[in-house]
Amino acid sequence: MPTSTVEDYLKCIHREERSNEGQLVSTGKIAQEMGVAPGTVTAMMKTLTESGLIRYEPYMGVRLTDRGRTLAAHVLRRHRLVELFLVQIMGMDWSEVHDEAEVLEHAVSDRLIERMDEMLGHPKVDPHGDPIPSATGALEESDDPSLLACALNRDLHITRVTDQRKEFLRLLEQHKLMPGRRAVVETRDDLTETVQVRPDGGEPLRLGFHAASRILVGRE
Amino acid sequence: MPTSTVEDYLKCIHREERSNEGQLVSTGKIAQEMGVAPGTVTAMMKTLTESGLIRYEPYMGVRLTDRGRTLAAHVLRRHRLVELFLVQIMGMDWSEVHDEAEVLEHAVSDRLIERMDEMLGHPKVDPHGDPIPSATGALEESDDPSLLACALNRDLHITRVTDQRKEFLRLLEQHKLMPGRRAVVETRDDLTETVQVRPDGGEPLRLGFHAASRILVGRE
DNA sequence: TATGTTTTTTTGGGTAGTCAAAATTTCTAT
């Protein structure tokens, strides 16, 4: 049985692999993301390799094996179902559930997680719009454009926010800029590197390019 | 911040202290209850002493300090609220929630636990009738008699079952012998060391003295 | 009270995860 530390490393590699288009993930990047020393990662990569969860080329980086990817997807499933459960059933705020789920994802049993899934009506996405992997570990990522990449002055609906910082999420909530809501990008300024967003029913907001790229939208 | 291992040791000492009428708890007993080697306990007792959670007399035994007792009570509160939550809100069976709570008690945040408490209407006891300590750590144990110690042929109501073995709990459920239900003890036989119990609406059942002593009742 | 049994503590050793700093490899630029 994998430890919760192992599960965290797998989640991290999984995430970086995605934001990398399948390139190898460097140990340095993992160290940075996990907040540990580089040497710690090298050691861990060896044990993950021995467990058959990753493929590791020294000095090059790592990639998940099928087993590693499936395991990561299961952790992600637990994380995201817990997040949705906390918002939907427990009435918690979408800005506070990430940290809670970060711990609970290692503690809830399969029985309990499937009970939650049932109770929530087998949901497809969590409160941030992140897709929930199936019980078998299948995960379908959408390739929605972000507020940075979409057309101007079109009616958009927000599908996903890929940033878990509490303060950022609270700000978005205040501006009614959350998954399920609608908005229009009015301007994109390459000099100041900002976009001007007008949420449906919320105060307009100016976002830096990087922040804007973390809010994904689907056209109709 | 105490580790979950430390929390488990404190819970154990707390429990043994109670079943001991405040005597010192021996390291051997702790080893047996925790399922670890005796030397492991001795080592842990030293670190608990250094953290100010217990008082430790070598070769004599240990007792909780006030801080240790408060911490143990908080863990117990988390455990029991989680158990009740799993039964009441998640619809799980009272025989399966103990193991789940054993893990979750170390993972749920204070915020979440207070949310559960609210949702459940500030309950006083968990599904097994065990009292739930207050948020401040106060714990009031009842001194109800057991099926072994109570009068014969009196109408009783079950208040508590102090045995967490799944199979035992399932058996009691089948016989409708759970907290909140009624029953009568018809005979107590000192030769076979059994009592004959007739639950209200359930099949009669013959229990060994030890098993009977774990089912507590309140007279009207 | 002396001996043998039981209980407890000590000792030496193991795993998982971590860090700091030294050593090594790879990358980058001129």
Added chain:
DNA sequence: ATAGAAATTTTGACTACCCAAAAAAACATA
């Protein structure tokens, strides 16, 4: 093409657990 910078791995050491077995203390009984 090679020096210097950057990234990575290695090494030695630490904490929190755990065990087995030796040593010590406490207890029980003849």
